[in-house]
Amino acid sequence: MGKGSRKKGPKTTSDRKPKVRDVFVGQPFEGLAAETELIALREFVPSATAALTLGSGEKVTLGTVLPMAAAAFVRSDGERYIGMQVQTRSSDISRDLGRALQWVLEAKEGDVLSVPDTTTPPTADEKARLQDLLDTDVELDVTLYNDFAWWLPEDADASGDVALSLERANAAIMPTERLGAGAYWVLAGEKAHLRWVRPEPENLLLQALARLSAAGELGLGEGSRYAGSFRAHGLLVPVWDLDPEAHAREWADAKDQLGTRLEAALKSLDTEPLNAAERRSRDGLIGRQLTIR
Structure with a gap:
């Protein structure tokens, strides 16, 4: 064995650094009312x-x-x-x-x-x-x-x-107005949107949105169009395109009415599974998603 060369013995338990598993938390704010x-x-x-x-x-x-x-x-x-x-x-x-x-x-x-x-x-x-x-x-x-x-x-x-x-x-x-918990109107250049963070599990929310879509009740009225949704921190955020000429407050009632329809659709899922037309609508909604981590 050459000069200065020294055979190292096996590491003891105290020599080893503890392994830490840093697990990704997909829904970091779960359990908070906010x-x-x-x-x-x-x-x-x-x-x-x-x-x-x-x-x-x-x-x-x-x-x-x-x-x-x-x-x-x-x-x-x-x-x-x-x-x-x-x-x-x-x-x-x-x-x-x-x-x-x-x-x-x-x-x-x-x-x-x-x-x-x-x-x-x-x-x-x-x-x-x-x-x-x-x-x-x-x-x-x-x-x-x-x-x-x-x-x-x-x-x-x-x-x-x-x-x-x-x-x-x-x-x-960008000009922004709050229309309710997690719901915000924003004027993005020549376009306006409603982004609405929903608290329901994604699968249930998609079924409820599909039920409304199949019934022609997913919009916010004239000048609006359901654009799709994106995932953010474990929840789904549906997005609507809105007439940019209309002010945020002009969409407040329509947003609340849509919320009422959505709650009813969610409740109906307990007793009425999606029919064929609603399942096709759900498949279409799934194809219009973007995940944001």
């Missing part, structure tokens, strides 16, 4: 906030996008924020947000968490998911904005990177 709202805020609502109250009584503001897409920050006036739309994620978005929430509770004014902790394996006793930190029965009271001025304290002026980020973020905002 599940559909959280998905909307994560995926397509441009500028909005909602107050979070922890079991300890601490208050934090949930925002769609923070300056420079940060995961969390503390404003100069002490207001604490966590962001939904960030640049990185782990296999469990709820855990990412929970960790950002715990970080911001201990942060000081001016502190910024650029990205959430997505690499450190969770410990056996770690409780860092939103479901562990929030009251699962509480809905979100969402406030929409036409810009991102809420990033700054009242009467404060932006400067440097924050000013540049604010300018870019404001320029990207």
Whole structure:
């Protein structure tokens, strides 16, 4: 055996690093009453906030996008924020947000968490998911904005990177109105849409949508068309194309009426399976889906 060469013995149990299985969580907000709202805020609502109250009584503001897409920050006036739309994620978005929430509770004014902790394996006793930190029965009271001025304290002026980020973020905002829990009208250029995050299991929702489609009751009235759906964080998001000349409030009643028809269709599935025409409609709806992870 040459100089300096040394045969290594077998690794002991204490030498081996524990193997961590980081399992992808397909429905990260399951169990939260605000599940559909959280998905909307994560995926397509441009500028909005909602107050979070922890079991300890601490208050934090949930925002769609923070300056420079940060995961969390503390404003100069002490207001604490966590962001939904960030640049990185782990296999469990709820855990990412929970960790950002715990970080911001201990942060000081001016502190910024650029990205959430997505690499450190969770410990056996770690409780860092939103479901562990929030009251699962509480809905979100969402406030929409036409810009991102809420990033700054009242009467404060932006400067440097924050000013540049604010300018870019404001320029990207599309007019958006909330029509109910998880339901948002958006004017996207020359087109308008209704995106509606639904809480039902995908298979049941597709059957109910198919029943309405076969009966010619899936639209929102004149100037509307069912466009398809996409999956987001375990739930299905049906989308309707709408007449862009009509304001959001002009679709509010039609959306509520559609919701009533949809609830009735869901209930009817308990006793009436889909007929041949409805099954064909379901197959057509399935073919118009896009998965967003």
